[in-house]
Amino acid sequence: DGGITQSPKYLFRKEGQNVTLSCEQNLNHDAMYWYRQDPGQGLRLIYYSQIVNDFQKGDIAEGYSVSREKKESFPLTVTSAQKNPTAFYLCASSMLARQETQYFGPGTRLLVL
Amino acid sequence: SQQGEEDPQALSIQEGENATMNCSYKTSINNLQWYRQNSGRGLVHLILIRSNEREKHSGRLRVTLDTSKKSSSLLITASRAADTASYFCAGGGADGLTFGKGTHLIIQP
Numbered sequence: 001d002g003g004i005t006q007s008p009k010y011l012f013r014k015e016g017q018n019v020t021l022s023c024e025q026n027l028n029h030d031a032m033y034w035y036r037q038d039p040g041q042g043l044r045l046i047y048y049s050q051i052v053n054d055f056q057k058g059d060i061a062e063g064y065s066v067s068r069e070k071k072e073s074f075p076l077t078v079t080s081a082q083k084n085p086t087a088f089y090l091c092a093s094s095m096l097a098r099q100e101t102q103y104f105g106p107g108t109r110l111l112v113l
Numbered sequence: 114s115q116q117g118e119e120d121p122q123a124l125s126i127q128e129g130e131n132a133t134m135n136c137s138y139k140t141s142i143n144n145l146q147w148y149r150q151n152s153g154r155g156l157v158h159l160i161l162i163r164s165n166e167r168e169k170h171s172g173r174l175r176v177t178l179d180t181s182k183k184s185s186s187l188l189i190t191a192s193r194a195a196d197t198a199s200y201f202c203a204g205g206g207a208d209g210l211t212f213g214k215g216t217h218l219i220i221q222p
Contacts, residue, residue, distance in 0.1 A: 004155075033209075042201060042212040043156075090155055099143050099205030104155035 003027040006091050006105035013078065013085060014113050021076045021108045023091030029103070030096050032074035036060060037088040037107075046089075048098065049074055078110060086112050118213050119202055125219040132189045134216040136202030137182075144205040145178055145185045149198045150215070156201065159187075192220045 003026040013019045025032065031050045035043040045058030049068040063082025068074055074093075078085045088109050092102040120135045138145070144163045148156040162169045162178045162185065169176045175188040189196055197220045203210040 006155075035212075040214065042214040045209065045211075048209065088153075092156075098209035099207070101146065101158050101161055102156075102210060103158065104148075106155045107153070109153075 004091060004093055004103055004105035006089075006108050008108060009106070011108055011110045012113050013110060016080045018077055018079050019110070021078070021089055021091075021110070023074045023076065023105060024072055025074075025091075025093045025103075025105075026072065027093055027103060028071070029093035030071070031094045031098060032068070033092045033094075033102065034058075034064070034066065034074070034076045035090045035092065037090060043090060046076065050096075050098070085110055119200070119216040121216060122214070123217045123219070125221060126192060127221050128192060128194055130192055132192050132196070132218055132220075134187045134200055134202075134218070136185045136187070136213060138185075138202070138204040138211075139183065140204070140206065142180075142204040142206045145176075146203045146205055146210065147174075147176060147185075147187050148201045148203060148212075150201065151198045159200075161205075189218075192218075194220050194222050196220050 005024050007022045033048045034046040044060050047066040049055035065077045090107045091105040094100050094102045118137045146161045147159045150156045160171050162176050173190045178185045199215040199217045201212050201215045203212045
């Protein structure tokens with residue numbers, strides 16, 4: 001899991017509730033990413049950030065929001081607009097270029113009550 | 114859309130045998146990467162092969178890349194029970210990394 005931490009490991013969301021997933025890295029990486037993984041599926045990109053105070057939508061950004069106020073931190077908020085939030089969420093980081101090696105955190109599993 | 118498509122979806126072999134997984138991709142890439150994921154964990158980077166390389170080795174891993182066929186293979190030699198995991202290929206290009214659905218490898222003791 002390298003120098004990337006994600007918390008919590010499990011998260012439960014009630015209907016209509018926003019929840020925030022934490023991602024912190026101490027690798028001094030410029031780029032950070034959020035992916036969603038559903039059972040038996042690959043990873044789908046939600047948001048990415050290549051520099052502080054800037055971020056871009058990925059393939060499935062609807063219902064999610066992010067911020068990048070510090071280089072080390074890239075929190076993901078799952079809003080009530082995301083109607084099917086149950087999934088495994090993975091945060092990753094890389095040195096600079098998006099196509100280079102990415103280092104992943106241990107993941108957060110989000111479940112809906 | 115997913116860049117990589119692994120084959121087979123699942124593979125079960127005896128410990129000590131070699132395991133081969135294949136990956137096909139759709140668009141131009143700068144590199145092709147393989148990652149491993151143990152159940153319920155994050156992904157771990159295994160190996161990266163650049164578009165101008167044809168073969169690369171790392172320990173018991175051997176990766177090939179054929180850009181004319183837009184395909185790659187991952188060979189794990191002398192498999193061990195601890196190799197049981199899901200293996201993903203990811204195409205690296207201008208749009209970042211795009212992952213396939215993975216091959217689930219089971220090593221029978």
